[in-house]
């Protein structure tokens with residue numbers, strides 16, 4: 001492993017900060033999503049409605065508790081901490097010319113607190129927190145206008161924190177929006193509310209194009225602000241396995257895998273791959289793509305690939321093989337992998353899949369990689385004031401073991417590893433608290449009640465020991 005390997009943890013502003021209208025912050029798209037569950041998808045409401053419950057409004061009160069929480073991260077020995085800058089704290093309406101100073105000052109204080117303990121910030125610019133006003137004003141990333149708004153936001157914070165933040169990522173899990181059957185993905189990635197009967201795939205490709213242009217321009221501009229910046233993309237890495245060695249399954253898996261690889265292809269290689277141009281031709285898509293856009297994309301290749309890894313999926317061309325259905329995690333066509341156990345939320349547990357994806361990405365892109373999310377969502381049980389989360393320890397140990405093999409045996413260049421939800425966050429997919437990820441338990445229930453007290457779990461001490469051992 002790299003001598004300066006970045007062991008740490010990850011969260012996102014909208015899933016922890018709360019304070020959704022404090023310090024001049026405007027509504028973000030996360031603030032209009034109601035709570036849901038594994039069975040019941042979250043609802044997107046037209047603004048904040050009376051009588052609805054929005055779990056992100058309070059998050060876990062990280063906005064107030066961040067000094068206490070960072071002290072706990074330091075106690076575990078974190079070398080880095082990933083979070084996001086809530087876009088609507090900096091530009092509450094999204095299209096202002098001048099930023100909100102109170103929002104900027106919050107992140108100044110947050111980064112200063114991290115540096116007090118020599119913890120490196122790893123910052124996501126857009127982690128499902130786009131200003132809600134931009135959904136209303138220009139339909140989110142349907143509109144080319146968003147490019148300017150995002151670049152202004154990125155330039156403002158990169159300038160402001162150029163001495164405090166080195167590691168940046170542009171769009172969190174930008175590929176999620178390829179799951180067209182659940183409205184939450186296009187909404188959280190791109191602020192898109194699908195209309196009745198529209199060609200969702202075409203809308204997503206157009207939005208993704210504008211995001212690619214914005215991301216590439218931010219990479220170029222960021223390097224001018226500080227040549228030491230490491231600016232990455234961020235994709236949800238869910239490898240697609242062929243259900244059988246039947247050539248139809250193998251070809252289908254290759255095609256399905258490309259839905260995710262497409263995004264890293266453009267971010268890392270700086271051009272549209274032939275397979276997607278052929279798809280657009282077949283579908284008759286005339287997208288709004290200019291020569292200038294393609295030049296920007298070519299010049300703005302990312303410095304590294306950040307990605308989340310939770311599960312692998314399997315796909316079969318045989319209609320007789322039962323589909324998993326509209327699973328919030330994978331796609332609608334995936335099938336259960338009979339060789340893998342699942343989490344209570346239906347995510348396949350596949351540590352070897354992490355080694356697989358590390359090799360696939362490093363072979364394909366030959367740039368450093370960064371595992372910025374990996375975690376085990378589980379309804380932890382409190383016993384005599386403690387949480388014995390042995391299953392989380394096993395999940396993470398198994399994944400770290402495979403990750404180390406990818407580096408030590410396969411030669412992958414890996415920057416770091418940040419465990420998702422290092423402190424219990426509000427679940428993105430379901431809005432629940434019960435789907436807990438943390439090394440630190442937060443006493444908040446699904447209905448928002450609780451003391452918000454922080455309690456170390458058994459995994460807190462396990463990770464502390466692991467970082468200590470691996471950093472020698």
Ligand code: BGP
Nearest residue numbers: 012173377426427428429430435
């Ligand atoms: C990823 C998001 C994270 C986090 C994670 C866990 O999609 O990047 O924000 O939420 O998934 O998913 P969930 O919270 O739905 O369990």
